[in-house]
Amino acid sequence: MKRNYDIDVLIEKFKKKDKIALARLITLVENNPETTTNIFNNFDSSENDSYIIGITGSPGVGKSTLVNAFSKILLENGKSIGIISVDPTSPFTGGAFLGDRVRMTDISLHPNIFIRSLASRGYKGGISRAVFDISLLYEAFGMDFIIIETVGVGQSEFDIYNLAYTTIVIMVPGYGDSIQIQKAGIIEVGDIYVVNKKDLGGEDIVVQMEMMLDDATVQSGWRAPVVMTNSITGEGVDKLIEKILYHKEHLELSELLKEKKKHRFAYKIEELLSSKIGKVLESLISEDDLNKISNSVLQGKKFKIYDMVHDLFSNVKFEMKKSD
Amino acid sequence: MKRNYDIDVLIEKFKKKDKIALARLITLVENNPETTTNIFNNFDSSENDSYIIGITGSPGVGKSTLVNAFSKILLENGKSIGIISVDPTSPFTGGAFLGDRVRMTDISLHPNIFIRSLASRGYKGGISRAVFDISLLYEAFGMDFIIIETVGVGQSEFDIYNLAYTTIVIMVPGYGDSIQIQKAGIIEVGDIYVVNKKDLGGEDIVVQMEMMLDDATVQSGWRAPVVMTNSITGEGVDKLIEKILYHKEHLELSELLKEKKKHRFAYKIEELLSSKIGKVLESLISEDDLNKISNSVLQGKKFKIYDMVHDLFSNVKFEMKKSD
Numbered sequence: 001m002k003r004n005y006d007i008d009v010l011i012e013k014f015k016k017k018d019k020i021a022l023a024r025l026i027t028l029v030e031n032n033p034e035t036t037t038n039i040f041n042n043f044d045s046s047e048n049d050s051y052i053i054g055i056t057g058s059p060g061v062g063k064s065t066l067v068n069a070f071s072k073i074l075l076e077n078g079k080s081i082g083i084i085s086v087d088p089t090s091p092f093t094g095g096a097f098l099g100d101r102v103r104m105t106d107i108s109l110h111p112n113i114f115i116r117s118l119a120s121r122g123y124k125g126g127i128s129r130a131v132f133d134i135s136l137l138y139e140a141f142g143m144d145f146i147i148i149e150t151v152g153v154g155q156s157e158f159d160i161y162n163l164a165y166t167t168i169v170i171m172v173p174g175y176g177d178s179i180q181i182q183k184a185g186i187i188e189v190g191d192i193y194v195v196n197k198k199d200l201g202g203e204d205i206v207v208q209m210e211m212m213l214d215d216a217t218v219q220s221g222w223r224a225p226v227v228m229t230n231s232i233t234g235e236g237v238d239k240l241i242e243k244i245l246y247h248k249e250h251l252e253l254s255e256l257l258k259e260k261k262k263h264r265f266a267y268k269i270e271e272l273l274s275s276k277i278g279k280v281l282e283s284l285i286s287e288d289d290l291n292k293i294s295n296s297v298l299q300g301k302k303f304k305i306y307d308m309v310h311d312l313f314s315n316v317k318f319e320m321k322k323s324d
Numbered sequence: 325m326k327r328n329y330d331i332d333v334l335i336e337k338f339k340k341k342d343k344i345a346l347a348r349l350i351t352l353v354e355n356n357p358e359t360t361t362n363i364f365n366n367f368d369s370s371e372n373d374s375y376i377i378g379i380t381g382s383p384g385v386g387k388s389t390l391v392n393a394f395s396k397i398l399l400e401n402g403k404s405i406g407i408i409s410v411d412p413t414s415p416f417t418g419g420a421f422l423g424d425r426v427r428m429t430d431i432s433l434h435p436n437i438f439i440r441s442l443a444s445r446g447y448k449g450g451i452s453r454a455v456f457d458i459s460l461l462y463e464a465f466g467m468d469f470i471i472i473e474t475v476g477v478g479q480s481e482f483d484i485y486n487l488a489y490t491t492i493v494i495m496v497p498g499y500g501d502s503i504q505i506q507k508a509g510i511i512e513v514g515d516i517y518v519v520n521k522k523d524l525g526g527e528d529i530v531v532q533m534e535m536m537l538d539d540a541t542v543q544s545g546w547r548a549p550v551v552m553t554n555s556i557t558g559e560g561v562d563k564l565i566e567k568i569l570y571h572k573e574h575l576e577l578s579e580l581l582k583e584k585k586k587h588r589f590a591y592k593i594e595e596l597l598s599s600k601i602g603k604v605l606e607s608l609i610s611e612d613d614l615n616k617i618s619n620s621v622l623q624g625k626k627f628k629i630y631d632m633v634h635d636l637f638s639n640v641k642f643e644m645k646k647s648d
Contacts, residue, residue, distance in 0.1 A: 043627040258622065266618040270605075273605050276633075278598070295586075303464065306360060309593055
C-alpha cells in the first residue's frame with residue numbers, strides 16, 4: 001500500500017523533528033480525516049504535553065503581531081512553538097487572507113516554530129476537527145507551546161476556550177469601549193485581557209475592564225489581569241508573557257490544568273458522538289421527508305412546524321441495545 | 325387549567341392587536357419552550373407573511389441607531405414593525421446591556437412597532453429558537469416587517485441569513501478597512517452593505533467594497549449595493565430603504581423569496597433534528613462513559629481518542645424501525 005508506506009516514511013521523519021514531515025502530516029490530516037487514526041496510532045501516549053494558549057479578538061486588533069512578538073521571546077528562551085491561525089476564507093482568494101506566514105516572517109524561519117494558517121471554512125469534519133487534530137500533531141512533535149489564534153469570541157465555528165488552557169482576549173482602545181467589552185460577551189472567557197495599540201490611548205478601557213473584573217465572581221481563584229501592549233514596539237509583551245506563565249503556574253498548582261485538559265478531550269468526544277449520531281439520523285430521515293415538511297410549511301402551515309417535526313419522529317423508533 | 329385559560333385570554337387579546345398580550349406571549353415562549361406548540365396552534369396558517377430583514381455588524385457600528393432611523397420612515401409610511409434585538413448578556417447586569425429600548429425611545433412608543441431585546445445567552449433551547457419563535461409571533465400578530473438585529477456575522481449563536489430575506493451588513497470607516505471586510509467573511513452574506521458614520525470618511529472602504537462585489541460571482545442575479553449612511557443625521561437612510569424595497573421586489577419577482585422562506589423553515593427543521601440528536605446522545609452515553617474515556621485520555625492515551633470513541637459505538641447497537 002503506497003499510501004501507508006508514505007505515511008510510515010513521514011512518521012519516521014516526523015519523529016526526527018523534520019518540519020517538512022510535520023507540514024505534510026498536517027495537510028494529510030486536514031484533507032483526509034480518515035487517515036487521522038492511522039497517523040495517531042504511531043504516537044505513544046503522553047510523551048509530551050504541550051501548553052495550549054488561545055488568542056482571540058476582533059479583526060484588526062493586532063492578534064498576529066502580538067503572537068509574533070511574544071513567540072519571539074519564547075523562542076529566545078529555548079521554547080518550541082506550534083501556531084494555528086484560523087482566518088476566515090475570502091471567497092475571492094480561496095484561502096487565508098494576508099497569510100499569516102507573510103506577516104510572521106520575522107519568526108517563521110526559526111527551527112523551533114511551526115505556523116499553520118487555516119481558512120475558516122471548507123474542512124471535512126469542520127474547522128474544529130482540523131484545529132484539534134493539528135494540536136495533537138504539534139503535541140506529538142514535542143512542541144512546548146501551542147498557540148491558537150482565532151477571530152472573535154464565538155465568531156468562528158469553534159470556541160477557543162474549550163481547547164486552550166490559557167485564553168487571551170485582545171481589545172483595542174476606542175470604538176465604544178464599554179460596548180465593545182459588554183457586547184462581545186468576553187468577560188467570561190478570558191484568563192488574561194490585553195489592550196493592544198496602547199499608542200492610541202486605552203487607559204479608559206483598562207479602567208473599565210478592571211472594574212468589571214473586580215465585580216465578577218471569581219470561581220477559579222484567578223482574577224484575570226489586564227495588560228497594555230504595543231505589539232509593534234513590543235512594549236508590554238514581556239509583561240504579557242509573565243502573566244501567561246503565572247496563569248500556567250496557577251493552573252498547575254490548583255489542579256485546574258488537569259480539569260482543563262479533561263475538558264479539552266471531553267469536548268472533543270462530545271463532538272465526535274454528535275457527528276456519529278447525526279449520521280445515523282441522516283440515514284433515518286430522508287431528504288424527501290424534510291422537503292415534504294418545508295413544503296407544507298410554505299403552503300401555509302408555518303405555525304404547525306413543531307407538530308410536524310414531532311410527528312416525523314413519532315413514526316420512527318429508536319431501539320438501542322448495549323452489548324457487553 | 326389556569327395556565328391554559330390564561331393563554332386563551334392572551335390569544336384573544338393578541339388577535340385584537342394588544343401589544344401587552346404580544347409581550348406576555350413572547351415572554352411565555354422565551355421562558356417555556358414547551359408552551360410554544362400550544363400557543364402556535366391558535367394561529368391559522370399564513371394569514372400574514374412578514375418581510376424579514378436582518379441587520380448585522382460588529383459592536384459599535386451603529387446598528388440600533390440605523391434601525392431606529394429607518395423604522396421611523398417605515399412607520400411614517402403606515403407599516404407595522406416587530407424588532408428583535410440580540411444583545412450579548414453581561415454577567416453583571418444579567419440582561420441586555422444598554423437595553424435597546426432605551427436607545428430606541430424615539431420610536432418605541434409608536435403603536436405600530438414592537439421591540440424585544442434578547443440577551444444572547446441563557447434561553448432554553450438556545451437564542452436561535454427564541455428568535456425563530458418570536459418571529460413567528462410577530463407574523464401572527466400581523467407585522468409587515470420583522471427586523472432582526474444581531475452582533476457580527478456568525479458571532480452570535482445563530483446565523484442571521486438563515487432567517488432573514490434581506491441581510492444588511494453594516495461597517496464603519498477605518499480600523500483596517502480591507503481586513504475588516506475580508507476577515508469578517510461578510511462578502512458572502514450581505515444583500516446590502518452599509519458604510520455608516522460617513523462623517524468619519526468611508527470613501528475608501530466603499531471603493532474597496534464595490535471592487536470586491538464587482539469581482540464576486542453573482543449567482544442570484546443580485547449585485548449587492550453599498551450605501552453610505554449617517555444614522556444620527558439620517559443621511560442616506562432613505563437610500564437604504566429604497567435598496568431594501570428594491571431587493572424585496574427582486575426576490576419576489578425572481579421567485580427567490582419562496583426559496584428564502586423555504587430555507588428559513590428548512591433550517592429550523594434541521595435545528596430541531598440536531599436537538600433531537602443531542603437528546604438521543606444523552607440517553608445513549610452516560611456521563612460515566614464519557615468520564616471513563618476522558619480519564620483514560622488524560623492518563624496518556626490522547627492519541628487513541630478516535631479509537632476509543634469508535635469502540636464506544638461498536639458496543640452500541642442501533643435498531644431503528646420506521647412504522648407507517
